[in-house]
Amino acid sequence: xxxxxxxxxxxxxxxxxxxxxxxxxxxxxxxxxxxxxxxxxxxxxxxxxxxxxxxxxxxxxxxxxxxxxxxxxxxxxxxxxxxxxxxxxxxxxxxxxxxxxxxxxxxxxxxxxxxxxxxxxxxxxxxxxxxxxxxxxxxxxxxxxxxxxxxxxxxxxxxxxxxxxxxxxxxxxxxxxxxxxxxxxxxxxxxxxxxxxxxxxxxxxxxxxxxxxxxxxxxxxxxxxxxxxxxxxxxxxxxxxxxxxxxxxxxxxxxxxxxxxxxxxxxxxxxxxxxxxxxxxxxxxxxxxxxxxxxxxxxxxxxxxxxxxxxxxxxxxxxxxxxxxxxxxxxxxxxxxxxxxxxxxxxxxxxxxxxxxxxxxxxxxxxxxxxxxxxxxxxxxxxxxxxxxxxxxxxxxxxxxxxxxxxxxxxxxxxxxxxxxxxxxxxxxxxxxxxxxxxxxxxxxxxxxxxxxxxxxxxxx
Numbered sequence: 001x002x003x004x005x006x007x008x009x010x011x012x013x014x015x016x017x018x019x020x021x022x023x024x025x026x027x028x029x030x031x032x033x034x035x036x037x038x039x040x041x042x043x044x045x046x047x048x049x050x051x052x053x054x055x056x057x058x059x060x061x062x063x064x065x066x067x068x069x070x071x072x073x074x075x076x077x078x079x080x081x082x083x084x085x086x087x088x089x090x091x092x093x094x095x096x097x098x099x100x101x102x103x104x105x106x107x108x109x110x111x112x113x114x115x116x117x118x119x120x121x122x123x124x125x126x127x128x129x130x131x132x133x134x135x136x137x138x139x140x141x142x143x144x145x146x147x148x149x150x151x152x153x154x155x156x157x158x159x160x161x162x163x164x165x166x167x168x169x170x171x172x173x174x175x176x177x178x179x180x181x182x183x184x185x186x187x188x189x190x191x192x193x194x195x196x197x198x199x200x201x202x203x204x205x206x207x208x209x210x211x212x213x214x215x216x217x218x219x220x221x222x223x224x225x226x227x228x229x230x231x232x233x234x235x236x237x238x239x240x241x242x243x244x245x246x247x248x249x250x251x252x253x254x255x256x257x258x259x260x261x262x263x264x265x266x267x268x269x270x271x272x273x274x275x276x277x278x279x280x281x282x283x284x285x286x287x288x289x290x291x292x293x294x295x296x297x298x299x300x301x302x303x304x305x306x307x308x309x310x311x312x313x314x315x316x317x318x319x320x321x322x323x324x325x326x327x328x329x330x331x332x333x334x335x336x337x338x339x340x341x342x343x344x345x346x347x348x349x350x351x352x353x354x355x356x357x358x359x360x361x362x363x364x365x366x367x368x369x370x371x372x373x374x375x376x377x378x379x380x381x382x383x384x385x386x387x388x389x390x391x392x393x394x395x396x397x398x399x400x401x402x403x404x405x406x407x408x409x410x411x412x413x414x415x416x417x418x419x420x421x422x423x424x425x426x427x428x429x430x431x432x433x434x435x436x437x438x439x440x441x442x443x444x445x446x447x448x449x450x451x452x453x454x455x456x457x458x459x460x461x
Contacts, residue, residue, distance in 0.1 A: 190322025198315020
């Protein structure tokens, strides 16, 4: 830039870009400040454009992913009677999704790093949409179990893949906010999807000889297939392949990411699998997902147990905790980025969420009490997810980051199998989910201890 030229060549002949006065130390400092400010403004403008281009599409994809994942909770309201399934059968089927997800998540993310995000994310979405729609033809418990397992296999790698992809665009101090915008698809799937699922279950039941739960699986699978096609058409594989960025803007991004790269960051994929910090983060995410999936899959049942019978009203009530989660996700991630602090922004919400989960069994028939506690638990626990996912890329890069994201998610998604099986067993054997909810609360307390073990350099960036 002109200012830099003036500083670097004080004895050169005058030129139009050069400041025409002696370069005193004060002038040099002022010139550097102006120059840095101009570059920061330019970079911020580029990141705003990138956010607008990438995040709405990816957030919609996550919305569709989570909708396909948890709509089985609404289907359960009538599907169990139609297929003669027990609560334990349902818990196993819901949990087998995560077995497929865990087994194939790391291989899927490594393929994403090799093949490219655009092609692989599109493949994931189209195949999971087709399999989700096929759940409508299940007539027995084994068929339901096989389809749920295959759905997990198809979706494996989506979340860690997108997070790895975004880490290739944004430096660490921007990731909390960016991840939160992408992850808004999760609570939005509850805010919008819960009433929609309730409406489908009520108004389309017995239409064209299909039950409401069959219409649910069919209609809510279509967005995934359509969005998968849009990802293939619209999503650039990397910043260098973004046609809507100039060469100068691409260079600014490369410099910003290079400056953010931690010293000695591992890049080989094996490093991401054996790093003890990833295993520790997997334990933290296990505590998060144990609660998140329990609420996501069993929220309609918990509300029904509080005395609400109409599927549409169950959907409307279920949207309340998800709306609170949406707000919490934005506020917690912004505060974490602003203070460049991660540990307390996870530990304090965990403590509040654990308390709410522990109190929930004492209000089994109180709709207002249940909604308040469900909202607090959901907002506090799920609200920290963007903060949590901003950590792995602070010490891993390239294939190691892809493997690390996938391994952490794989370890955590064992919680999906555990949480659904535990609640299914608890409801079948005791008629109440209370004992399982207390166990989930205890895991959040363990999660607080695990977060405290994270090295300061990982959680203060």
